[in-house]
Amino acid sequence: MNLNKVVAHYFSDIENLTIDKFGNGLIHGTYVVSKENKPAFILQQINTEVFKTPDAIASNLEYLSNFLISHNQDVFFPVAQKTLTGLHYVIEENTYFRLTPFVSGTHSVDACSAVEEAYEAAFQFGKFSSSFNKFDTTLLKPTIPDFHNLEFRWKQFLDALQFGNKERIAFASAEIALIQQNYSIVETYQKIIQSSDFIQRVTHHDTKINNVLFNESNKGVCVIDLDTVMSGYFISDLGDMYRTYLASASEEGTDFDSIQARAPFYDAIVEGYLESMKDQMSVVEIENLAYAGEFMIYMQALRFLTDFLNNDSYYGIRYELNNYNRAKNQLVLLEQYRIVAY
DSSP states (O other), rough: OOOHHHHHTOOOOOTEEEEESOOSSSSSEEEEETTTTEEEEEEEEOTTTTTOOOHHHHHHHHHHHHHHHHTTTTOOOOOOOOOOOOOSSSETTTTEEEEEEOOOOOOOSSSSOHHHHHHHHHHHHHHHTTTTTOOOGGGGGOOTTTOOHHHHHHHHHHHHHHHHHOOOOOOOHHHHHHHHHTHHHHHHHHHHHTTTTSEEEESSSSOOGGGGEOOOTTEEEEEEOOTTEEOOHHHHHHHHHHHHSSSSOTTOOOOOOEEEHHHHHHHHHHHHHEEEEEHOOOOOOHHTTEEEEEHHHHHHHHHHHHHHTTTTSSOOOTTTTTTHHHHHHHHHHHHHHHHHHH
């Protein structure tokens, strides 16, 4: 792929531009575009196997950007640059690309290693959602349908039990039993989506720590990677922060006895998120702050185990039992999380 042909859609003169691979993203191919040796833009190759409707992403971000402008909201929102002909993205060789500004003076971190990072990230994600108070979420299109729909994930699991690899089903019998024993988490989700006390909001849906930019003083600046921004419930964003910031080991860890949920990080997440969001949340939502962690950790365990039973058809694996061990990891984390949260 000739990336110069891609950036030529954005600039009439590309002589002083250089393009280099950037970061460790797993979904999109990411490059930094430098002007006179200074980073100026991020160029991303959109993974249409995951995001099958790039138009939905562009439409969502345009609605959200216009809302922030019209309501004078003080939040940095790194939207895609338009091409010379006014398009939101470029298609070259049946491949989609988009260009966004490079946020100078910032950095990201790959793992949450300090309580202060957890607080800053939670504050930024809370600030992001709170900035869209009163936004009509029916305008937003699903960029990944049923992404955090626990009923849908449960049905996928039941289908895997019926049609999946029989040897793997027998091998994972203990983990399957644990998933089934925790079905009350699904039942609570069913009550939530039927309740008027739970509000559909602008939700990021991918609140890993590396989707926050920090300045040189390690203060949060903004959230990035907005492809998964859709209408959703707060439990998605808060729950994913619990899942990925609290754990003493990553979801790839196989030393299951060492997996712990770090209580100070839980407190920091709650404090940071509520500082931005508390005034916009219902009493019942606040009563369910802890459930958010159960929801996301359980759903991820469910998804990993389902994929294992389906012969690893979705998640990339490094070895044969990778998805099985990921599911086991998350089930251990679920129990450790409950010790901290309740």
